[in-house]
Amino acid sequence: MDIPCSIFDIQNQKKLKQFDCSTANKTGESLVILTHKNGASFYRFESLARFSEIRHGIFTRHFGCSTGPFESLNVSFGLGDKTAQVRENRQVIARAIGSNNLIFAQQVHGDQVLILNPANFAGDESSGPVLGTGDALVTDACGKFLTIQLADCQSILLYDASRRVVANIHSGWRSSIRNIAGRTVQIMQKHFKCHPADIMAGIGPSLGPCCAEFVNYRKEIPEIFWRYKTANDHFDFWSISRDQLADAGVSPQNIEVSNVCTRCNTAVFFSYRGEGQTGRFASVIGLTE
Numbered sequence: 485m486d487i488p489c490s491i492f493d494i495q496n497q498k499k500l501k502q503f504d505c506s507t508a509n510k511t512g513e514s515l516v517i518l519t520h521k522n523g524a525s526f527y528r529f530e531s532l533a534r535f536s537e538i539r540h541g542i543f544t545r546h547f548g549c550s551t552g553p554f555e556s557l558n559v560s561f562g563l564g565d566k567t568a569q570v571r572e573n574r575q576v577i578a579r580a581i582g583s584n585n586l587i588f589a590q591q592v593h594g595d596q597v598l599i600l601n602p603a604n605f606a607g608d609e610s611s612g613p614v615l616g617t618g619d620a621l622v623t624d625a626c627g628k629f630l631t632i633q634l635a636d637c638q639s640i641l642l643y644d645a646s647r648r649v650v651a652n653i654h655s656g657w658r659s660s661i662r663n664i665a666g667r668t669v670q671i672m673q674k675h676f677k678c679h680p681a682d683i684m685a686g687i688g689p690s691l692g693p694c695c696a697e698f699v700n701y702r703k704e705i706p707e708i709f710w711r712y713k714t715a716n717d718h719f720d721f722w723s724i725s726r727d728q729l730a731d732a733g734v735s736p737q738n739i740e741v742s743n744v745c746t747r748c749n750t751a752v753f754f755s756y757r758g759e760g761q762t763g764r765f766a767s768v769i770g771l772t773e
Contacts, residue, residue: 516542516689516742523547524557524580529686531740532643532769538650539581539629540641540769542688542742544752548573550763558754558763560633565763577631577766586631586768590617591654593637595662597621597671600628619654620668624676629770635754636746638690638725639767640665644678650769655725657696661706665725669732680733685740688767689753692745693720 516527519541526541533540548557549572554565557573578584589598596618615621621630630652632639637656643649651668653659672678696719698704705719712720722741730736747758754762 516744522579522582524576526580526768527689527742529641529740529742531684531738532641532686535643535645535684537645537648537773538643538769538771539583540643540686541581541767542639543577543580543766543768545754545763545765546752548576553759553761554763557765559631559766560764563763564761574766577768581629581768581770582772583627583629583770585628585770586613587621587623587628588614588631588633589619589621589654590614591619591633592617593654593656593658594619595659595664595667597664597668599623599671599675600625600630619659620651620664620671621653622649622651622668622671622675624649624771626771626773629768632767633764634688634690634746634767635756635762635764636691636758638721639688640668640725640729641686641688641767641769642668642672642683643769644672644676644683646682647672647676647678648771649676649678650771652767652769655721657698657705657719657721660721660724660728661709663728665728666732669729669734681735681738683734684738685729685734687722687725687739687741689742689744689746689749690721691747691755691757692722692743693718694745695747695757696721 524547526543545557549569550556550558550565558565559573597620598615598618600623632652632654640653642651653668655664712724726739746753746755750758754765
Protein backbone atom coordinates (compact mmCIF):
# COMPACT_ATOMS: atom_id res chain seq x y z
CA MET A 485 0.00 0.00 0.00
CA ASP A 486 1.46 3.33 -1.05
CA ILE A 487 0.86 6.06 1.53
CA PRO A 488 1.61 9.66 0.57
CA CYS A 489 4.10 11.22 2.94
CA SER A 490 4.34 14.86 3.87
CA ILE A 491 6.70 17.37 2.29
CA PHE A 492 8.61 19.78 4.51
CA ASP A 493 11.12 22.48 3.75
CA ILE A 494 14.38 21.27 5.25
CA GLN A 495 15.69 24.84 5.34
CA ASN A 496 13.17 25.67 8.07
CA GLN A 497 14.83 23.21 10.45
CA LYS A 498 18.37 24.51 10.40
CA LYS A 499 17.91 26.80 13.40
CA LEU A 500 16.55 25.33 16.61
CA LYS A 501 15.71 27.29 19.72
CA GLN A 502 18.46 26.25 22.07
CA PHE A 503 18.49 26.85 25.81
CA ASP A 504 21.59 28.41 27.32
CA CYS A 505 21.65 27.08 30.87
CA SER A 506 24.31 29.56 31.96
CA THR A 507 22.38 32.68 31.01
CA ALA A 508 18.80 31.33 30.88
CA ASN A 509 18.49 32.72 27.36
CA LYS A 510 17.49 30.96 24.18
CA THR A 511 20.00 31.18 21.37
CA GLY A 512 19.86 30.29 17.71
CA GLU A 513 22.81 27.90 17.53
CA SER A 514 22.58 24.13 17.83
CA LEU A 515 25.13 21.65 19.13
CA VAL A 516 23.81 18.88 16.87
CA ILE A 517 24.30 18.21 13.18
CA LEU A 518 21.28 18.29 10.89
CA THR A 519 21.31 15.48 8.34
CA HIS A 520 18.92 14.79 5.49
CA LYS A 521 19.10 11.26 4.09
CA ASN A 522 16.82 8.91 2.14
CA GLY A 523 13.71 11.00 2.66
CA ALA A 524 14.07 11.86 6.35
CA SER A 525 15.72 14.50 8.51
CA PHE A 526 17.54 13.82 11.75
CA TYR A 527 20.09 15.34 14.08
CA ARG A 528 23.37 13.80 15.19
CA PHE A 529 25.83 14.52 17.98
CA GLU A 530 29.25 15.71 16.86
CA SER A 531 30.95 13.48 19.42
CA LEU A 532 29.20 10.34 18.15
CA ALA A 533 29.24 11.21 14.44
CA ARG A 534 33.02 10.75 14.26
CA PHE A 535 32.68 6.98 14.81
CA SER A 536 32.15 5.34 11.41
CA GLU A 537 31.21 1.99 12.95
CA ILE A 538 27.96 3.32 14.42
CA ARG A 539 24.95 5.15 13.04
CA HIS A 540 22.70 7.31 15.12
CA GLY A 541 20.01 9.89 14.64
CA ILE A 542 17.37 11.88 16.48
CA PHE A 543 14.60 12.19 13.93
CA THR A 544 12.35 15.18 13.46
CA ARG A 545 8.58 14.94 13.20
CA HIS A 546 8.69 15.60 9.44
CA PHE A 547 8.71 13.57 6.21
CA GLY A 548 6.24 10.98 7.50
CA CYS A 549 2.74 9.88 6.54
CA SER A 550 0.61 10.59 9.61
CA THR A 551 -1.91 13.42 9.79
CA GLY A 552 -3.73 15.44 12.42
CA PRO A 553 -2.01 15.61 15.83
CA PHE A 554 0.42 12.90 14.68
CA GLU A 555 1.72 14.85 11.70
CA SER A 556 3.83 13.45 10.37
CA LEU A 557 6.66 11.02 11.31
CA ASN A 558 4.97 9.38 14.32
CA VAL A 559 6.62 6.02 15.11
CA SER A 560 4.41 4.94 18.00
CA PHE A 561 1.43 2.58 17.99
CA GLY A 562 -1.36 2.89 20.56
CA LEU A 563 -1.79 6.66 20.40
CA GLY A 564 -4.72 6.75 17.99
CA ASP A 565 -2.72 6.98 14.78
CA LYS A 566 -3.44 4.61 11.90
CA THR A 567 -1.43 1.40 12.05
CA ALA A 568 -0.52 1.46 8.35
CA GLN A 569 0.84 4.97 8.66
CA VAL A 570 2.96 4.13 11.70
CA ARG A 571 4.38 1.13 9.87
CA GLU A 572 5.29 3.29 6.89
CA ASN A 573 6.80 5.91 9.20
CA ARG A 574 9.02 3.25 10.73
CA GLN A 575 10.12 2.31 7.24
CA VAL A 576 11.09 5.94 6.67
CA ILE A 577 13.34 5.67 9.74
CA ALA A 578 14.72 2.33 8.56
CA ARG A 579 15.61 3.67 5.12
CA ALA A 580 17.34 6.70 6.61
CA ILE A 581 19.35 4.68 9.13
CA GLY A 582 20.14 2.00 6.54
CA SER A 583 18.65 -1.03 8.29
CA ASN A 584 15.29 -2.74 8.79
CA ASN A 585 16.42 -4.02 12.18
CA LEU A 586 14.90 -1.37 14.43
CA ILE A 587 14.59 -2.74 17.97
CA PHE A 588 11.97 -1.22 20.28
CA ALA A 589 11.01 -1.60 23.92
CA GLN A 590 7.67 -1.37 25.70
CA GLN A 591 8.48 1.89 27.47
CA VAL A 592 6.93 2.33 30.92
CA HIS A 593 8.86 5.24 32.54
CA GLY A 594 10.75 2.87 34.83
CA ASP A 595 14.39 1.93 35.36
CA GLN A 596 14.60 -1.50 33.71
CA VAL A 597 17.61 -1.94 31.40
CA LEU A 598 17.22 -4.51 28.61
CA ILE A 599 20.18 -6.32 27.07
CA LEU A 600 19.88 -7.38 23.44
CA ASN A 601 21.64 -10.36 22.01
CA PRO A 602 20.87 -11.68 18.53
CA ALA A 603 18.46 -14.35 19.78
CA ASN A 604 16.45 -12.77 22.57
CA PHE A 605 14.00 -10.41 20.91
CA ALA A 606 10.56 -11.09 19.47
CA GLY A 607 7.85 -9.12 17.73
CA ASP A 608 4.72 -9.29 15.70
CA GLU A 609 3.46 -7.73 12.51
CA SER A 610 1.84 -4.75 14.21
CA SER A 611 4.47 -3.77 16.77
CA GLY A 612 7.75 -4.71 15.16
CA PRO A 613 10.68 -6.24 17.08
CA VAL A 614 10.13 -5.55 20.79
CA LEU A 615 12.86 -6.60 23.19
CA GLY A 616 10.69 -6.40 26.30
CA THR A 617 9.36 -4.00 28.89
CA GLY A 618 11.91 -1.42 29.91
CA ASP A 619 13.32 2.02 29.26
CA ALA A 620 16.91 1.40 28.24
CA LEU A 621 18.39 -0.86 25.57
CA VAL A 622 22.01 -2.08 25.42
CA THR A 623 23.79 -4.27 22.86
CA ASP A 624 27.09 -5.20 21.28
CA ALA A 625 25.35 -6.90 18.34
CA CYS A 626 25.97 -5.42 14.92
CA GLY A 627 23.08 -4.47 12.67
CA LYS A 628 20.58 -4.00 15.52
CA PHE A 629 19.40 -0.42 15.87
CA LEU A 630 18.07 0.49 19.31
CA THR A 631 15.07 2.79 18.97
CA ILE A 632 13.42 4.99 21.61
CA GLN A 633 10.08 6.82 21.14
CA LEU A 634 9.87 10.37 22.49
CA ALA A 635 7.73 13.45 23.06
CA ASP A 636 9.56 15.51 25.74
CA CYS A 637 11.47 12.70 27.49
CA GLN A 638 15.22 12.47 27.02
CA SER A 639 16.98 10.04 24.77
CA ILE A 640 20.46 9.44 26.13
CA LEU A 641 22.73 7.79 23.58
CA LEU A 642 25.83 5.96 24.82
CA TYR A 643 28.76 4.40 22.99
CA ASP A 644 31.91 2.69 24.22
CA ALA A 645 34.26 2.46 21.24
CA SER A 646 36.74 0.27 23.13
CA ARG A 647 34.21 -2.47 23.89
CA ARG A 648 31.94 -1.65 20.90
CA VAL A 649 28.76 -1.36 22.95
CA VAL A 650 25.85 1.01 22.31
CA ALA A 651 22.91 1.99 24.49
CA ASN A 652 19.77 4.08 24.10
CA ILE A 653 17.96 5.35 27.20
CA HIS A 654 14.40 6.66 27.53
CA SER A 655 14.60 9.03 30.48
CA GLY A 656 11.50 10.94 31.47
CA TRP A 657 11.31 12.54 34.88
CA ARG A 658 10.16 9.32 36.55
CA SER A 659 13.08 7.36 35.12
CA SER A 660 15.43 10.22 35.85
CA ILE A 661 14.72 10.28 39.57
CA ARG A 662 15.36 6.50 39.53
CA ASN A 663 18.75 7.13 37.91
CA ILE A 664 18.21 5.05 34.79
CA ALA A 665 21.24 6.74 33.20
CA GLY A 666 23.54 5.54 35.97
CA ARG A 667 21.96 2.09 35.97
CA THR A 668 22.61 1.73 32.24
CA VAL A 669 26.27 2.58 32.67
CA GLN A 670 26.48 -0.01 35.45
CA ILE A 671 24.93 -2.65 33.16
CA MET A 672 27.48 -1.80 30.49
CA GLN A 673 30.21 -2.31 33.07
CA LYS A 674 28.84 -5.56 34.47
CA HIS A 675 27.78 -7.35 31.30
CA PHE A 676 30.16 -5.92 28.68
CA LYS A 677 33.23 -4.98 30.77
CA CYS A 678 32.95 -1.34 29.69
CA HIS A 679 35.01 1.34 31.40
CA PRO A 680 32.78 4.36 32.08
CA ALA A 681 35.59 6.77 31.22
CA ASP A 682 35.54 5.37 27.66
CA ILE A 683 31.82 6.00 27.14
CA MET A 684 30.62 8.85 24.94
CA ALA A 685 27.17 10.25 25.78
CA GLY A 686 24.64 12.48 24.06
CA ILE A 687 21.55 13.90 25.78
CA GLY A 688 18.97 14.61 23.11
CA PRO A 689 16.25 17.22 22.56
CA SER A 690 13.74 17.02 25.40
CA LEU A 691 11.87 19.15 27.90
CA GLY A 692 14.27 21.88 28.98
CA PRO A 693 14.57 23.86 32.22
CA CYS A 694 12.67 26.63 30.44
CA CYS A 695 9.52 24.44 30.31
CA ALA A 696 9.91 21.61 32.86
CA GLU A 697 7.52 23.05 35.42
CA PHE A 698 6.51 20.85 38.37
CA VAL A 699 4.03 22.71 40.57
CA ASN A 700 3.57 19.57 42.71
CA TYR A 701 7.28 18.86 42.94
CA ARG A 702 7.15 18.31 46.71
CA LYS A 703 5.01 15.21 46.07
CA GLU A 704 6.62 14.09 42.80
CA ILE A 705 10.34 14.90 43.00
CA PRO A 706 12.54 13.58 45.84
CA GLU A 707 14.16 16.32 47.88
CA ILE A 708 17.65 15.31 46.77
CA PHE A 709 16.81 16.74 43.34
CA TRP A 710 15.44 20.08 44.55
CA ARG A 711 18.83 21.70 44.04
CA TYR A 712 18.10 21.46 40.30
CA LYS A 713 14.96 23.59 40.75
CA THR A 714 14.70 27.22 39.69
CA ALA A 715 12.80 29.86 41.63
CA ASN A 716 9.69 29.29 39.49
CA ASP A 717 9.46 25.52 40.11
CA HIS A 718 11.16 24.48 36.87
CA PHE A 719 13.67 21.63 36.95
CA ASP A 720 16.86 21.16 34.94
CA PHE A 721 16.73 17.47 34.05
CA TRP A 722 19.55 17.90 31.53
CA SER A 723 21.88 18.72 34.42
CA ILE A 724 20.46 15.84 36.46
CA SER A 725 21.28 13.37 33.67
CA ARG A 726 24.70 14.90 33.11
CA ASP A 727 25.53 14.60 36.82
CA GLN A 728 24.20 11.03 37.03
CA LEU A 729 26.37 9.99 34.10
CA ALA A 730 29.39 11.71 35.65
CA ASP A 731 28.69 10.07 39.03
CA ALA A 732 28.65 6.72 37.21
CA GLY A 733 32.15 7.43 35.89
CA VAL A 734 31.51 8.96 32.46
CA SER A 735 34.01 11.75 31.84
CA PRO A 736 32.25 15.15 31.82
CA GLN A 737 34.06 16.09 28.61
CA ASN A 738 32.48 13.03 26.96
CA ILE A 739 28.93 14.19 27.70
CA GLU A 740 27.27 16.26 24.98
CA VAL A 741 23.96 17.98 25.72
CA SER A 742 21.82 19.23 22.85
CA ASN A 743 20.26 22.00 24.99
CA VAL A 744 17.23 21.81 22.68
CA CYS A 745 13.81 21.96 24.35
CA THR A 746 11.09 20.00 22.55
CA ARG A 747 8.28 22.18 23.87
CA CYS A 748 10.04 25.25 22.46
CA ASN A 749 10.47 23.48 19.12
CA THR A 750 7.13 21.87 18.34
CA ALA A 751 7.62 22.75 14.67
CA VAL A 752 10.45 20.19 14.64
CA PHE A 753 9.73 17.68 17.43
CA PHE A 754 6.64 16.20 19.06
CA SER A 755 5.95 17.58 22.56
CA TYR A 756 3.36 16.19 24.95
CA ARG A 757 3.67 19.21 27.22
CA GLY A 758 3.29 21.57 24.31
CA GLU A 759 0.58 19.79 22.34
CA GLY A 760 -1.26 17.23 24.47
CA GLN A 761 -2.31 14.53 22.01
CA THR A 762 0.64 14.12 19.67
CA GLY A 763 2.99 11.60 18.11
CA ARG A 764 6.39 10.27 19.12
CA PHE A 765 9.66 10.92 17.31
CA ALA A 766 12.46 8.38 17.13
CA SER A 767 15.99 8.28 18.49
CA VAL A 768 18.15 5.50 17.05
CA ILE A 769 21.66 4.11 17.55
CA GLY A 770 23.36 0.92 16.41
CA LEU A 771 26.60 -0.75 15.37
CA THR A 772 27.05 -1.23 11.64
CA GLU A 773 30.08 -3.55 11.60
